[in-house]
Amino acid sequence: xxxxxxxxxxxxxxxxxxxxxxxxxxxxxxxxxxxxxxxxxxxxxxxxxxxxxxxxxxxxxxxxxxxxxxxxxxxxxxxxxxxxxxxxxxxxxxxxxxxxxxxxxxxxxxxxxxxxxxxxxxxxxxxxxxxxxxxxxxxxxxxxxxxxxxxxxxx
Ligand SMILES: [Zn+2]
Numbered sequence: 001x002x003x004x005x006x007x008x009x010x011x012x013x014x015x016x017x018x019x020x021x022x023x024x025x026x027x028x029x030x031x032x033x034x035x036x037x038x039x040x041x042x043x044x045x046x047x048x049x050x051x052x053x054x055x056x057x058x059x060x061x062x063x064x065x066x067x068x069x070x071x072x073x074x075x076x077x078x079x080x081x082x083x084x085x086x087x088x089x090x091x092x093x094x095x096x097x098x099x100x101x102x103x104x105x106x107x108x109x110x111x112x113x114x115x116x117x118x119x120x121x122x123x124x125x126x127x128x129x130x131x132x133x134x135x136x137x138x139x140x141x142x143x144x145x146x147x148x149x150x151x152x153x154x155x
Contacts, residue, residue: 001029005036020085043089046096052104061103063092070112073127077120091115 002009011031019026025042049061067088074084091111095103109131116124 001040003031003034003036004038006031006034008033020082020089023089024085046093047101049095050102051108052102054105058102061095063088066091066108066112069127070116070123073116073123074120077123079120079123083119087115087119 001011003011008031010033011029013027014030014037015028016025018024019041023043027040027042029038029040030036031038051059051061053059070088071084091108094111095108098107113124113128113131116127
């Protein structure tokens with residue numbers, strides 16, 4: 001696994017343990033070249049999912065993108081990070097068990113909103129208000145920057 005700080009490919013695993021109720025393995029890694037420390041997660045991937053955007057463009061499903069948008073919506077909310085991980089895994093598991101490998105981006109957005117609505121109303125409103133504006137725009141990076149709550153830049 002390449003070091004995200006210096007690019008060295010020869011990093012070491014310091015510790016591995018189950019996470020998210022044994023759905024994932026969490027590995028603490030260390031880079032001997034720069035001393036950097038980072039964490040990776042190993043998870044089962046049942047299917048290779050493809051996202052169909054509203055423009056008709058196809059794109060490989062990217063769990064990290066999904067996770068980024070959810071974490072931003074959840075920012076400063078009193079929710080245990082482990083719970084957020086479980087929620088994201090639950091969403092991915094649902095997508096993977098839909099029986100289709102091609103999933104419209106709209107469906108993903110709806111599942112995320114439905115899940116957030118059950119867990120945290122504020123995060124749901126943040127996500128939903130931005131999501132609705134960007135359904136047509138279909139630009140995820142813009143979506144994420146819009147989702148960033150006011151005040152986040154001060155940190
Ligand atoms: Zn490094």
